[in-house]
Amino acid sequence: MKEKPPKELYFNSYEVDTHLTIPLEEELTIKVIDVMGVSENGERTELTKIAEKDLALEDYLDLENRLVKLLFITLTDIFHTSPKLKKHVYRVPAKVKEIVEVIEVKKRDQREKTTKYKLTYDVGITINLVKVTEV
Amino acid sequence: MKTLETSLNYKLMLTYKAEDFEALMPKIKEKLMPKPIEDYKVFITLEPLTREGEKVIEYTLSLCPECRSLLRAVVYEKEGKVFIRKRCPDHGEFEEVYWEDSELYFRFRKWQYDGKGIENPMLPTRFFCPYNCGLCMRHKSHPALVNLVVTNRCDLSCWYCFFFAERAGYVYEPTLEHIRYMIRVIRRLEPLPAKAIQITGGEPLLRDDIAEIVRIAKEEGITHVQVNTNGIKLAFEPSLATELREAGTNVLYVSFDGVSPITNPKNHWEIPYILESCRKAHLGIVLVPTLIKGYNDHELGDIIRFGIKHMDIVRGVNFQPISITGRVPRTEREALRITIPEAIRKIEEQTDGQISREDWYPVPFVVPISHFVEAVTGKPQISFTTHFACGAATYVFKDGDKMIPITKFIDVEFLFDRIRRASEELKKGANRRLTFLKLLKALHSSVNWSKVPSRLRSKRKLLKLLFNIFVRHDYKALGEFHYKTLFLGMMHFMDLYNHDISRVQRCCIHYVTPDGRLIPFCTFNVIPEFYRDRVQKTFGIPVKDWEKLTEKRIVDYKYKRNVRKLVETDIYKTCYEGIISLSSISISEHAMYSRKFGVSTI
Numbered sequence: 140m141k142e143k144p145p146k147e148l149y150f151n152s153y154e155v156d157t158h159l160t161i162p163l164e165e166e167l168t169i170k171v172i173d174v175m176g177v178s179e180n181g182e183r184t185e186l187t188k189i190a191e192k193d194l195a196l197e198d199y200l201d202l203e204n205r206l207v208k209l210l211f212i213t214l215t216d217i218f219h220t221s222p223k224l225k226k227h228v229y230r231v232p233a234k235v236k237e238i239v240e241v242i243e244v245k246k247r248d249q250r251e252k253t254t255k256y257k258l259t260y261d262v263g264i265t266i267n268l269v270k271v272t273e274v
Numbered sequence: 275m276k277t278l279e280t281s282l283n284y285k286l287m288l289t290y291k292a293e294d295f296e297a298l299m300p301k302i303k304e305k306l307m308p309k310p311i312e313d314y315k316v317f318i319t320l321e322p323l324t325r326e327g328e329k330v331i332e333y334t335l336s337l338c339p340e341c342r343s344l345l346r347a348v349v350y351e352k353e354g355k356v357f358i359r360k361r362c363p364d365h366g367e368f369e370e371v372y373w374e375d376s377e378l379y380f381r382f383r384k385w386q387y388d389g390k391g392i393e394n395p396m397l398p399t400r401f402f403c404p405y406n407c408g409l410c411m412r413h414k415s416h417p418a419l420v421n422l423v424v425t426n427r428c429d430l431s432c433w434y435c436f437f438f439a440e441r442a443g444y445v446y447e448p449t450l451e452h453i454r455y456m457i458r459v460i461r462r463l464e465p466l467p468a469k470a471i472q473i474t475g476g477e478p479l480l481r482d483d484i485a486e487i488v489r490i491a492k493e494e495g496i497t498h499v500q501v502n503t504n505g506i507k508l509a510f511e512p513s514l515a516t517e518l519r520e521a522g523t524n525v526l527y528v529s530f531d532g533v534s535p536i537t538n539p540k541n542h543w544e545i546p547y548i549l550e551s552c553r554k555a556h557l558g559i560v561l562v563p564t565l566i567k568g569y570n571d572h573e574l575g576d577i578i579r580f581g582i583k584h585m586d587i588v589r590g591v592n593f594q595p596i597s598i599t600g601r602v603p604r605t606e607r608e609a610l611r612i613t614i615p616e617a618i619r620k621i622e623e624q625t626d627g628q629i630s631r632e633d634w635y636p637v638p639f640v641v642p643i644s645h646f647v648e649a650v651t652g653k654p655q656i657s658f659t660t661h662f663a664c665g666a667a668t669y670v671f672k673d674g675d676k677m678i679p680i681t682k683f684i685d686v687e688f689l690f691d692r693i694r695r696a697s698e699e700l701k702k703g704a705n706r707r708l709t710f711l712k713l714l715k716a717l718h719s720s721v722n723w724s725k726v727p728s729r730l731r732s733k734r735k736l737l738k739l740l741f742n743i744f745v746r747h748d749y750k751a752l753g754e755f756h757y758k759t760l761f762l763g764m765m766h767f768m769d770l771y772n773h774d775i776s777r778v779q780r781c782c783i784h785y786v787t788p789d790g791r792l793i794p795f796c797t798f799n800v801i802p803e804f805y806r807d808r809v810q811k812t813f814g815i816p817v818k819d820w821e822k823l824t825e826k827r828i829v830d831y832k833y834k835r836n837v838r839k840l841v842e843t844d845i846y847k848t849c850y851e852g853i854i855s856l857s858s859i860s861i862s863e864h865a866m867y868s869r870k871f872g873v874s875t876i
Contacts, residue, residue: 160331160332161332161383161386161388161662162386162388196316196318199318199402200399200400200402203412204399207399207411207412211390211391211414213403213412213779214318214335214403215335215403215775215776215779216776218318218334218335218346219332219333219334220332220333221333
């Protein structure tokens with residue numbers, strides 16, 4: 140019997156530009172700084188971006204999962220205005236076992252605050268966010 | 275070990291221990307979740323239209339009242355009111371009044387605080403909110419009160435209710451071990467285990483083991499148990515009130531829709547006897563009127579006066595503006611709909627301005643107290659981080675013939691701002707003693723002593739009481755405060771027309787389900803086909819089978835009212851004296867009001 144080739148994996152990185160309303164009125168932008176793949180032996184490779192797209196329905200859930208873990212905000216929160224959302228799609232080579240994404244979160248009310256976060260994802264049959272750390 | 279296949283066999287379930295439910299429920303939970311496509315669709319990219327003259331406040335997510343699909347909605351201001359509008363591609367546009375006073379809406383909005391949510395969510399986030407309830411990590415508040423349905427049997431058959439056993443077609447009544455399992459589920463929540471439950475139904479007092487249920491709750495670590503009841507059984511069995519109190523019940527939530535038999539045909543005639551039973555048992559009562567425009571909204575002032583008259587046993591009045599269930603045309607909805615600001619306005623009108631619009635604050639207004647106690651103790655505290663539009667409250671003192679809201683003699687905005695500042699200072703490492711002293715000073719300057727009710731004028735006493743409540747967050751002091759005042763609350767539960775997911779995600783009042791989920795009030799009851807009815811039917815038994823199994827008949831529990839006997843006593847007459855004149859109502863009129871509502875008379 141012929142062995143099935145492994146399913147190609149893709150990683151989505153999201154950019155967000157929105158305005159939160161409650162509990163605080165603030166502008167929120169999320170930008171992607173860097174997306175790296177890490178192989179089992181620790182070798183780091185920059186992932187190749189293959190497309191920039193609008194979000195499909197399932198992407199909203201994926202994005203929300205990250206937003207909740209990152210900033211404890213939900214889809215409803217970012218939908219309090221008409222958010223500008225963009226998806227960057229990266230191909231994940233078979234040897235990559237971990238993805239490290241660095242993003243920049245800018246919040247602005249009367250003051251502006253910029254924070255960088257490192258998001259670590261486990262790569263298996265699916266890609267799961269496992270760790271969020273402030274850089 | 276029981277298998278999944280046998281797990282929902284009703285007879286077998288009667289033999290299960292709490293541990294058996296523990297092992298089985300995760301698989302059942304999975305089966306009961308709402309399913310995409312099969313149950314609902316998602317249209318979140320479709321923006322609702324706005325029109326000229328409308329000022330957009332914000333967008334949100336909501337549900338289609340016809341197909342329960344997830345939609346985007348717009349919350350907007352027009353002509354001094356706040357509305358919500360959504361558009362379903364299959365069923366068109368729906369528009370509903372959200373709040374009847376935009377000025378009050380914006381005043382309340384200032385005091386929104388978000389909670390920390392649940393650290394150990396009970397479900398992964400796989401579906402859109404509100405189809406993933408149970409709770410998941412999206413939820414922003416922890417439960418302040420958890421409802422536990424112990425039966426769907428009821429001794430009444432109210433015309434508007436679809437929930438009781440005969441209409442539902444099944445009996446839902448979890449065993450004591452099943453109840454123990456559910457309480458254990460809510461006690462496992464992190465960072466804060468649930469501490470308060472409301473035992474509800476149906477009519478929970480129909481269960482012979484109701485006191486045992488209260489005892490189980492206390493055994494499992496619940497500190498506040500309230501029982502939600504129509505109270506009728508207590509009118510005739512005073513010993514049951516004592517039994518409930520001795521078992522650990524803290525307070526009863528008793529339905530009370532008005533002071534007259536026309537507005538309160540549910541339990542108008544029994545209320546005097548219920549109060550008497552509770553007096554004897556020292557069991558406090560919160561009156562719970564459901565407000566319906568054109569039906570009982572002219573009696574709001576009288577309801578409060580009734581509460582004040584019986585303040586020795588009535589701890590509060592918690593008004594609940596109507597939540598419209600089922601498919602109701604817009605004109606009919608407009609005729610029935612009343613929202614929090616309109617109820618507040620009518621209370622001001624009907625109390626001659628004694629309780630005014632300015633005296634009400636949104637539920638999350640008190641969050642700074644929890645933050646302060648957290649800063650002092652380093653331990654997480656229950657905080658009412660519910661959405662600002664969900665509820666309002668105030669406290670009223672009796673001063674002779676007058677009613678004096680607490681806000682008339684305490685500058686609560688000043689005080690709470692100082693409490694907020696104090697917790698910020700403490701977090702930064704400020705000296706505790708100094709911070710407490712500053713707060714005591716703030717407490718003193720927040721009081722307008724010339725307006726303090728006469729029996730509270732002892733400065734030391736009042737300051738000590740307020741210090742213990744606001745600064746120490748002392749449960750006993752809070753209890754003492756409740757004995758001196760009447761709590762006035764408002765909680766507007768949503769329906770499909772005004773549903774706002776932003777409110778759902780901040781809900782502090784939940785239901786624990788027999789499969790071990792925790793569902794926000796306004797998803798449990800607003801989409802019952804996905805939550806309440808689905809889960810209770812699954813764990814229920816057809817009425818006929820229940821009757822065979824228990825050798826009881828559902829109809830035998832139905833209440834028949836002896837109006838003549840009830841209205842003839844002094845207990846009845848004095849109870850409403852000074853509030854409403856009932857002498858002109860004949861016995862046959864009394865009986866007619868009862869029958870019209872659905873309670874037969876003898």
